[in-house]
Amino acid sequence: MTWLERYQDPLTIQRVLHGASTIAIVGLSSNELRASHFVGFYLQRHGYRVIPVNPRESDVLGATSYPSLTDVDVPVDIVNVFRAPDALPGIAREAVAIHADAMWCQFGVINEEGARIAEDGGVTVIMDRCLKVEHARYMGRMHWFGFNTQRITSVRTGVQ
Amino acid sequence: MTDEHDPPDQRDRPEQARDFGFDTRQLHAGQRPDPNTGARAVPIFQTTSYVFEDPESAAAYFNLQEYGNTYSRIMNPTVAVFEERVANLEGGCGAVAFASGIAAQAGALFTLLEPDDHVVSSSALYGGTVNQFKHMLRKMSIGLTWVDPDDPDAWRKAVRPNTKAFFGETIGNPAGNVLDIETLASVAHDHDLPLIVDNTFATPYLCRPIEWGADIVIHSATKFIGGHGTSIGGVVVEAGTFNWSNGRFPVVADPSSAYHGLQFHETFGTYGYLMKLRAETLRDLGAALAPFNAFLFLQGLETLSLRMQRHVDNAHAVAAFLESHELASNVAYPGLPNSAYRPLVEKYLPLGAGAVFSFDCAGGRTGGQELIRGLTLWSHLANVGDAKSLIIHPASTTHRQLNDAELEAAGVRPGTIRLSVGTESVGDLIWDLEQGFARVRQNAEHGLAGAT
Numbered sequence: 131m132t133w134l135e136r137y138q139d140p141l142t143i144q145r146v147l148h149g150a151s152t153i154a155i156v157g158l159s160s161n162e163l164r165a166s167h168f169v170g171f172y173l174q175r176h177g178y179r180v181i182p183v184n185p186r187e188s189d190v191l192g193a194t195s196y197p198s199l200t201d202v203d204v205p206v207d208i209v210n211v212f213r214a215p216d217a218l219p220g221i222a223r224e225a226v227a228i229h230a231d232a233m234w235c236q237f238g239v240i241n242e243e244g245a246r247i248a249e250d251g252g253v254t255v256i257m258d259r260c261l262k263v264e265h266a267r268y269m270g271r272m273h274w275f276g277f278n279t280q281r282i283t284s285v286r287t288g289v290q
Numbered sequence: 291m292t293d294e295h296d297p298p299d300q301r302d303r304p305e306q307a308r309d310f311g312f313d314t315r316q317l318h319a320g321q322r323p324d325p326n327t328g329a330r331a332v333p334i335f336q337t338t339s340y341v342f343e344d345p346e347s348a349a350a351y352f353n354l355q356e357y358g359n360t361y362s363r364i365m366n367p368t369v370a371v372f373e374e375r376v377a378n379l380e381g382g383c384g385a386v387a388f389a390s391g392i393a394a395q396a397g398a399l400f401t402l403l404e405p406d407d408h409v410v411s412s413s414a415l416y417g418g419t420v421n422q423f424k425h426m427l428r429k430m431s432i433g434l435t436w437v438d439p440d441d442p443d444a445w446r447k448a449v450r451p452n453t454k455a456f457f458g459e460t461i462g463n464p465a466g467n468v469l470d471i472e473t474l475a476s477v478a479h480d481h482d483l484p485l486i487v488d489n490t491f492a493t494p495y496l497c498r499p500i501e502w503g504a505d506i507v508i509h510s511a512t513k514f515i516g517g518h519g520t521s522i523g524g525v526v527v528e529a530g531t532f533n534w535s536n537g538r539f540p541v542v543a544d545p546s547s548a549y550h551g552l553q554f555h556e557t558f559g560t561y562g563y564l565m566k567l568r569a570e571t572l573r574d575l576g577a578a579l580a581p582f583n584a585f586l587f588l589q590g591l592e593t594l595s596l597r598m599q600r601h602v603d604n605a606h607a608v609a610a611f612l613e614s615h616e617l618a619s620n621v622a623y624p625g626l627p628n629s630a631y632r633p634l635v636e637k638y639l640p641l642g643a644g645a646v647f648s649f650d651c652a653g654g655r656t657g658g659q660e661l662i663r664g665l666t667l668w669s670h671l672a673n674v675g676d677a678k679s680l681i682i683h684p685a686s687t688t689h690r691q692l693n694d695a696e697l698e699a700a701g702v703r704p705g706t707i708r709l710s711v712g713t714e715s716v717g718d719l720i721w722d723l724e725q726g727f728a729r730v731r732q733n734a735e736h737g738l739a740g741a742t
Contacts, residue, residue, distance in 0.1 A: 140307040162353075163545075165557050171355045237559045260559070268305070271357035273320065274365060275568065276373025277384035277561060282310045284330075285303050286323040 137235075137245055137257035143264050146232045146254060150207035151179060153261070154199060154230075156221055157212035158182040160190045165236070166212040167191075169262040176265060181206065199224035209253075210261050211235045218244025226251025234261050312379065312495065316594050320374030334585045335367045354552070354569060364573050368581040372588050376515070376525050379494040379591070380507050383530025384564045386572055387523060387584060391490065391510025392418055393577035394524030396426070398486060398506055401563065401571045402454055402534075404541050405431040409455050410448040412439035412469065413699040414462035417689040419488070420696065423457075436699065442473050449481045454538070456483055460499060460638070461491035463674070464648040464684055464708040465701025466622035468634040475503025482536045490514070490675070491644045495598045502638065505532040506563075513675025514645075516590040517597050521583040526567060530560040542566060548574070597677060597713055602642025604679075604719065605711040611720050612649050617657070617727045622701065623647040645711040646674045648684070648701065655704040657730050658683045662707070664729030667714070667722035679712035679719055 153173055158166045158180075170191050174180045181202055182195035189195060196202050199209060199221065209225040211218065211233065218241035225233045225248055232254040235244075245255045256264075266272035267279045310318070321332050340359040342348035351358030359365055369387050377385035388394035399409070411423055413436040427434050437444040439458050456478045458469045471487060478485040484505035489497060493514045499507050509515055511523040534542040534555040542563060545551040548570045555562035572578065590597075602625070609623035624631040625643030635643045651657040662670050668681040672688055682688060684702045692700060711719065 141304050144304045163551055163553065163557065165559070168355055168557060171350070175350065175356060263561075266357055273374055274357050274359060274367060274370050275384065275561075275565075276365075276370050276377065276386055277564070278319075278374055278377040278382060280378070281305060281322070282308075282314065282318045283303075283305055283322055284318070286325060286328055287303060 133242060133245075134240065134258060137255045138259055142254060143256060143259065144268055146208060146234070146256060147265055147268060149231065151177075152181065152204060152206050153178050153208045153210050154181040154183050154196075154202055154206045155210045155212065156183045156199065158184050158187065158190050158195070159212075160187050169210070169212075169236075169260070172262045173265070176270070199228055199230075202228065205229070207231045208261070209233045211239050213239065215239055215241040215244075219247055222247035222251070222253070225253050232256060234259070236260055313595050315378050316375070316495075316591050319378035320371040321588075332368060332371050332585060332588050334581050335362075336581055337366075338362050354549075354558075354565065362581070363576060363578045364568060366578075366581050366584070369579050369584040372511075372579070372584040372591075373525065375588065375591055376494070376509065376511075377527050379498075379594075380489070380527045381494075381498050381500045381529075382507065382527035383560050385525050385527040386564055386567045387511070387525045387579040388572070388575075389524070389577040389579050390522045391488075391508065391512060391524035392422055393575065394508050394510070394526045395419065395422065395488070397567055397571045397575055397577070398508055398526045399427075399455065399457075400430075400575070401567045402484070402539060402542060403430070403432055406433075406452060408433035408435070408450050408453045409457060410435050410437055410445055410453055411456070412458035412462065412467075413437060413696075414439050414465045414467045414701055415459055416463040416488075416490075417684070417692060417700065419459075420689075420700065421691055439467055439469055442470065442477055445474055446477050446480075449483070453481065453483060456485045457488075458485075459488040459491065460497050461624065461644045461646070462701070463491060463646065464622070464688075464706070466624045466629075466631070466643075466647045467701070468624050468631040468638060468643070470634055471497075471499050471502040471504055471638060475505075478505075479503070482533075482538045484532050491646050492639060493594060493598055495595045496602070496641050496644060497638050500527070500529045505529050510675075511587045512673065514590075514598060514601070515594065515675075516587050517593070517675065517677050518586065518590055519673060519676035519678065521586045523579045523583050523587055525579075526564075528563050528567075530564075532563070534563055546570065598642070598645075600713040601645035601711060604713065604716045605645035605647065605709075606642070607716045608709065608711050608719055608723070609647060611723065615727060617652040617730055619650045619652070620703075620706075621647070621649040646708065648706050648708045650703055650705045651707050651730060653705060653730055653734055655683075655685065656733070658705045658707050659686075660730045660733045661723075661726040664726035665722050666725065667718055668709075668726075674708075674710035676710065677713045679714055680710040682708050684708050 182190040185197040187195040222244040350356040373385040435448040487499040507527040554566040612618040
């Protein structure tokens, strides 16, 4: 197992998805065509409270945007990161400071030091995975578009 | 958190990561018991369209912000099971099904081509593909260079600044050449190009081109995937690892005028090409797979490994019989010990070299036709990959549109016979071929053979 694969464990992903209700999206853009906006919109639709964290935005998806994670005044379950990989150590320190349950780094947001800082501070790390894709894989409808969910189960549950 | 789409019991049954075997996945991938009814078999969703919950949901589906069904020309839940199952078996990130293999091929190419682009293709291809490339691509102002599939340097030398793809068949139809997938993928990637492989003759049971570096895999599902000869269909699988933002594919990476400025690769990453293939190309070509045909292909896939093992065992026996027969020559079964493709078969097709191959019948065109007239068990028709054994004379049928030079490049001569060896009792298949050869011999003795 590579160091990165430690942060892609399916059981951990399912536990984090099922346990969360508030998700702070660092780098959430108000541009509807950006990937962060697609993810934020999707998570809101599925009942999560989405908190934008972006000093360059005032309001995204109907929610007030905060300049940094430490400015957020409600408990955060998942810190979802859409930033350049080298911003990760700083974001990890903030995630630890606000006692987030998990730091979820999107595709390509890979930084070993950031992962270690979060983990040492008691924050579960998921890295190089898309929060929307993983939600859609286990609880949603990713399968409807012919994508390979890798799921094999004969349990009757979830959506078709 | 709670979600109306999320029944509470799911969190009590977390799914362990496991590398499930091929035989398990051909039965289960892409489908779970229907949550509404408990149906174990795949339900046939014979519907054109889907009721939206509310205007916001409808907009989200059309904007691709949410995975939602809109219209069966673009997606259908039964077809989706088939797509995911093939993607899973091939080791891809997803798949899009089409109404035929030829439509799948057109879809895969049109998604990444624009006028004045160029494709490099193996010259040893199915005649229908040759027609599509030669005529249809020309109409779209797409340049094409045919190359000897066995010569990697020829592929390298054929690359131009406007080249957008390499194309070949895992096992060429009908010449039986085996593609050196790993080498050609490496040449393609050296030039920032995707390698597209038609894996129809091997099926994912015998070969998975993505494991060797191929980027896009195409199937005519009509053949071994179905196995029953009841349905026409095709499918495109993508590995999901090609970098469409490498500068060579603005058609995939740049804001799309066909989808309100969406940048498919940036927005959907791994899934960008397939999203574009579905939301634009399938939408605009209109060649959607029917849900009932998808259901039939799924019935076929459930037994793919079992059938393919029998197919290759029978093909091996028939090829060995033909090789020792005085009225047969040039038995082009790559699985034979003396085949020039033996090293490639050992590398890419260790479980067997497929079940479709050709040989030359003595007596040229007349000899070939007399052989077919003498058979009573093999079916004389223009298809391959049925569980029933099939036979045809390419020069007068599937490859009829090709001129002599193209015929030669495709490995077809006047007396060439193409076999698709089925899963019958193999002794019966050989007995029937003996009947055919008896007729060829009888005609030769009457001085009628060789009159091509």
